[in-house]
Amino acid sequence: xxxSISCGAIRKDHNGQIVxxxxxVQKRRDHGGLIFIDLRDSVGVAQVVFNPQKSPExxxxxxxxxxxxxxxxxxxxxxxxxxxxxxxxPTGLIEVIANxxxxxxxxxxxxxxxxxxxxxxxxxxxxxxxRFLDLRTQAMQENLILRHxxxxxxxxxxxxxxxxxxxxxxxxxxxxxxxxxxxVPSRLQPGTFYALPQSPQQLKQLLMVSGFEKYFQIARCFxxxxxxxxxxxxxxxxxxxxxxxxxxxxFDLIETLYSSIVNDIAPNRHTNPNFPRLTYDExxxxxxxxxxxxxxxxxxxxxxxxxxxxNVKVLKTAIEDQGIAKAFSAPxxxxxxxxxxxxxxxxxxxxxxxxxxxxxIDPDADTLESLQKSHIKSPIANSITVxxxxxxxxxxxxxxxxxxxxxxxxxASTNTALSQLREEMxxxxxxxxxxxxxxAFITDFPLFEWDEDTQSWSPAHHMFTSPQDEDWALFSxxxxxxxxxxxxxxxxxMELASGSIRIHKRENQEAVMSFLGYSKDQMQERFGQxxxxxxxxxPPHGGIAPGIDRLITLLTDNAESIRDxxxxxxxxxxxxxLFETPSQVMPSQxxxxxxxxxxxxx
Numbered sequence: 001x002x003x004s005i006s007c008g009a010i011r012k013d014h015n016g017q018i019v020x021x022x023x024x025v026q027k028r029r030d031h032g033g034l035i036f037i038d039l040r041d042s043v044g045v046a047q048v049v050f051n052p053q054k055s056p057e058x059x060x061x062x063x064x065x066x067x068x069x070x071x072x073x074x075x076x077x078x079x080x081x082x083x084x085x086x087x088x089x090p091t092g093l094i095e096v097i098a099n100x101x102x103x104x105x106x107x108x109x110x111x112x113x114x115x116x117x118x119x120x121x122x123x124x125x126x127x128x129x130x131r132f133l134d135l136r137t138q139a140m141q142e143n144l145i146l147r148h149x150x151x152x153x154x155x156x157x158x159x160x161x162x163x164x165x166x167x168x169x170x171x172x173x174x175x176x177x178x179x180x181x182x183x184v185p186s187r188l189q190p191g192t193f194y195a196l197p198q199s200p201q202q203l204k205q206l207l208m209v210s211g212f213e214k215y216f217q218i219a220r221c222f223x224x225x226x227x228x229x230x231x232x233x234x235x236x237x238x239x240x241x242x243x244x245x246x247x248x249x250x251f252d253l254i255e256t257l258y259s260s261i262v263n264d265i266a267p268n269r270h271t272n273p274n275f276p277r278l279t280y281d282e283x284x285x286x287x288x289x290x291x292x293x294x295x296x297x298x299x300x301x302x303x304x305x306x307x308x309x310x311n312v313k314v315l316k317t318a319i320e321d322q323g324i325a326k327a328f329s330a331p332x333x334x335x336x337x338x339x340x341x342x343x344x345x346x347x348x349x350x351x352x353x354x355x356x357x358x359x360x361i362d363p364d365a366d367t368l369e370s371l372q373k374s375h376i377k378s379p380i381a382n383s384i385t386v387x388x389x390x391x392x393x394x395x396x397x398x399x400x401x402x403x404x405x406x407x408x409x410x411x412a413s414t415n416t417a418l419s420q421l422r423e424e425m426x427x428x429x430x431x432x433x434x435x436x437x438x439x440a441f442i443t444d445f446p447l448f449e450w451d452e453d454t455q456s457w458s459p460a461h462h463m464f465t466s467p468q469d470e471d472w473a474l475f476s477x478x479x480x481x482x483x484x485x486x487x488x489x490x491x492x493x494m495e496l497a498s499g500s501i502r503i504h505k506r507e508n509q510e511a512v513m514s515f516l517g518y519s520k521d522q523m524q525e526r527f528g529q530x531x532x533x534x535x536x537x538x539p540p541h542g543g544i545a546p547g548i549d550r551l552i553t554l555l556t557d558n559a560e561s562i563r564d565x566x567x568x569x570x571x572x573x574x575x576x577x578l579f580e581t582p583s584q585v586m587p588s589q590x591x592x593x594x595x596x597x598x599x600x601x602x
Contacts, residue, residue, distance in 0.1 A: 002072055002104075008044015012093045014077040019096060021046060022072045022104070024136070025065050026115050035062045038115075039073065039096075042141065047080075047095040048073055058101045068107035068114065068133075074100040124563070129577040131568055139558035143565045147552050149265050151218055154238055157257055163214040163240075168203040170196060170220065175526055180224035182233070190594040196222035199545060201464060202530045204241040205502055208541040209533040213243040218548070227572045230494065230550060230562055240499075241543035247487060250499060250544055251277065251441055254489060258546075262437060266555040269437050275489075276440040283442055288326070288419030290445070293493035294438040296431035298422050300326045300415075301396040307408060312383045314355070318408035325408035326418050329398035330425045334360045334377075336403055344405075347424060353407050353417035359389060363401035368393050375400070423493055437554050439491045447471070447482040456517065461486050463512050464530075465500040472508075475515060489546060491554060499544025506534040 003022040010019065023041035035050040050062035065071065075098040086092030112122040114136050127134040134140055155165065174181045174195035181195035197203075199221050207215045219239040225231065242249065259273045276294070283292050286299045307315035307325040315325050336358075345356045361368075362375035368390050373381070376389055398404050405425075407418045426432050447467045448457040457479055459465065467474075471482040489497035503509045509531060513523050523531060552565040563569040570576050590596065 003041075006043035007039050007041045007046040008091060010046050010077055010091050010094055010096070012079060015079050015094065017077050018074065018099075019077055020072065020074045021048070021096065023070070024107075025067055025069045025071060027067065028062075028065050030063075035059060035065075036095075037062065037065060039071070040136075044090060046091045047086075048075065048098050049078075049095050050098050050101075054097065055099050058098050061101050061103065062098070065103075066107065066109070068110055068136075069103060070105040070107070072102040072104055073098050125571065125577060128563075128569070128571060131578045135567065140564070143552065143556050143558050144567060146265070146556055147548070147565055150261060150552060150555070151548065153261055153265060154216075154218070154257065157260065158214075158216045158240075161214070161253070163216045164212055165217060166207060166212065166215055167217060168197070168200040168207075168219070172197050172203070173526075175202075182222045182224050185593040185595060187592050198223050199237070200239055201462065202527070204239060204543060205464065205530060205538075205541065206533050208241055208243045209536060209538045213539075215239075215241045219545075227570065227574055230553075232549070232562065232566065232569055233574055235562075236548040237545045238497075238548060239543070239545050241541060243539040243541045245501075245540070245542055247443065247485065247501060247542070250542060251275070251487070254497070254544060254546070255439075258439060258489075261551075262555070268557070269435055269555060271437040271439055278440055278442055279444040280442055280446070281444065284415060287422065288415035289493075290442055290488065291490040291493060291495045292419070293423055293426065293432070294440055295433055295436050295492060296426045298328050298330065298426065298431070299396075300328045300418055300422065303327050303392050303395060303406070306388055306391050306395070307406075310384055310388050312357075312380050314357070314380075315406070315408050323409045324411050324414055325406060326414055327392060327396050327404055327406040328418065328422055329393070329396045330403045330405065330429060331399075332401050333403035333425075333429065334363055334401045336360065344421065344424070348407060348417040348421050351417040351420050352413035354409055355407075356421070357406040357408075359384075359392070359404040359406070361389070361393065361398060361400050361402055361404070365400040368399065371400075437491050439489065439496075442488040442490055443486075444468075445484045445486045445488075446480070447484040447486075448479050450480065457515065459512075459516065460484060461498060461500065463516060464502050464509070466503045466508075475511065479515070485542070487544070489544070494550055494554075496550055496554075497544050497546035499542065501540070501542035504534060504538045504540050506531050509534060 002020070004020040007021050007023050021039055023039045026038040026040040026045060029036045033052055037048050038045050039048050050059045052059040073096065075096040077094055078097050080093060080095050110133055111126060111130055114133060116122065116137060135144070171184060171194040174183060174193060179198060181198065184194040184196065186192045186194060200217065200219055204215055217239045219237050220234060221237055222234050224233065227233065255273070255275050259271060262269050262271045280290055283290055285302070286292070288300050302324060304319050304325045308319040310316065318325060341358055348356045357380055358378060359380070360377040361371070362377065365371045365375040371386055371390055373386055376386065378384070392404060393399070396404065405418070405421060407414050446460045447465065449460045451458050461484065466485045468483045468485060474482045485501035487499055488495050503512065510523060513527070549562040549565055553559040553562055556565065559565050568576070568578065575581070
């Protein structure tokens with residue numbers, strides 16, 4: 001090793017010892033003949049002092065040092081003089097008096113300050129272009145080390161519980177039932193293609209048939225879909241599958257795993273060790289979304305009956321047009337200004353709502369029962385009665401001093417807009433405990449969704465999910481009422497994992513595929529390997545696939561998106577500025593694959 005100890009590992013116990021350090025110059029300061037540098041390595045930072053009286057040659061070289069130069073330094077550990085200690089650094093009580101220095105490499109001037117504490121100070125595109133420098137920053141170092149610790153913890157945890165880690169192929173068969181596949185042309189079989197796996201779904205089910213009762217994998221998955229803050233073309237998931245289990249077995253495993261991760265690895269976070277188990281219908285009614293942020297209240301309430309009986313035309317019309325009216329109460333928000341309310345109206349309109357009705361209840365009203373017309377501030381004050389306001393307020397738990405929000409319209413758009421407004425108000429009102437990870441399981445999802453564009457049913461998740469045992473009979477009579485043995489793990493408004501109990505009998509799997517419009521030939525061509533396996537004693541089985549990237553964003557304070565917890569991510573347009581990909585390839589490579597590019601230019 002070129003060094004005897006890491007920069008960040010030196011403590012006052014090393015006082016008087018001669019050490020050899022190696023790392024990057026983070027900062028250099030000249031103080032009246034003395035030169036100080038902060039020397040950084042992957043463990044931390046140590047202050048090094050160059051004294052011309054003690055080592056003139058070393059001091060002369062130190063005068064040339066610049067940020068990010070790589071150096072090797074030999075020196076003596078010394079306690080810092082009284083009054084110069086730095087309590088913010090683990091090494092803040094000591095310094096190293098340099099005796100020797102060797103410049104291992106120089107550096108060009110970095111395009112941004114690597115000693116920065118937050119990534120938001122630098123344009124993200126520039127950070128990605130110079131990702132090898134961005135990864136030197138303290139925030140990115142901490143994020144990737146945290147990621148390593150979490151993955152290592154998962155492997156140890158599952159290994160102790162009898163799980164076997166098995167790698168599955170990256171080159172598999174295209175099965176475009178979800179997002180678009182990334183296709184890989186075959187050189188040896190011209191005109192044919194592999195696909196990169198969107199998930200190891202069929203492969204892990206085949207492993208259950210193979211007799212591996214407890215499987216896991218830290219799996220790379222690929223989806224050619226539009227990107228956003230919490231999506232990438234490629235992501236990493238913890239893939240789990242188990243035989244002879246039901247939903248409770250999987251819930252208990254994940255509950256213990258995630259609680260342990262938070263407690264053991266993220267001391268700055270806390271979570272309830274007993275995750276709530278809520279049904280899809282419950283969360284859609286109470287929060288308008290299947291991934292609610294449960295760190296604060298402000299539930300939504302259906303007030304369609306009150307709206308229909310009122311003389312408020314905009315509400316009545318929505319209900320009569322097969323829509324709904326829902327509301328929630330923002331505490332102590334009576335004083336919201338016209339400008340603030342206009343901002344919120346614009347907010348919900350960009351999320352699909354036609355508009356937003358507000359009712360502010362004056363805090364001068366002692367109780368709801370004593371409410372008078374003068375206590376009501378609302379654009380519908382002239383058409384809604386005091387009794388109707390009291391009815392709404394009592395139903396949604398509003399009190400004097402609160403601000404009521406109402407949206408009416410189609411069920412889907414009303415839920416979407418009002419749920420996002422709820423989250424926005426939670427942030428604005430400071431109701432969110434940023435250190436809490438509010439985990440919960442969502443269960444009893446619909447098995448199928450109606451697609452208005454194709455006028456047909458499609459799987460709400462995927463076609464390998466089993467319906468509830470009692471719902472098989474609804475195939476022919478009312479498929480829209482069929483509930484799936486599907487479950488999600490959610491936290492702080494994000495979906496962290498999806499899973500289900502699978503169909504393990506061929507006749508049942510074919511029944512689902514046939515209902516979805518697949519012919520016998522299509523079933524065999526696309527899913528023959530799985531259907532065949534189900535005929536050879538496939539055990540009851542189920543699994544779940546938590547995303548690693550999203551989990552890390554919850555455990556760190558250093559991430560504005562999942563790109564901040566991935567070493568080399570793509571931009572939101574799918575570009576890698578560092579490698580300048582995607583890029584063109586040589587004509588000879590295309591010729592080997594039998595591929596010709598057709599230009600769109602005329």
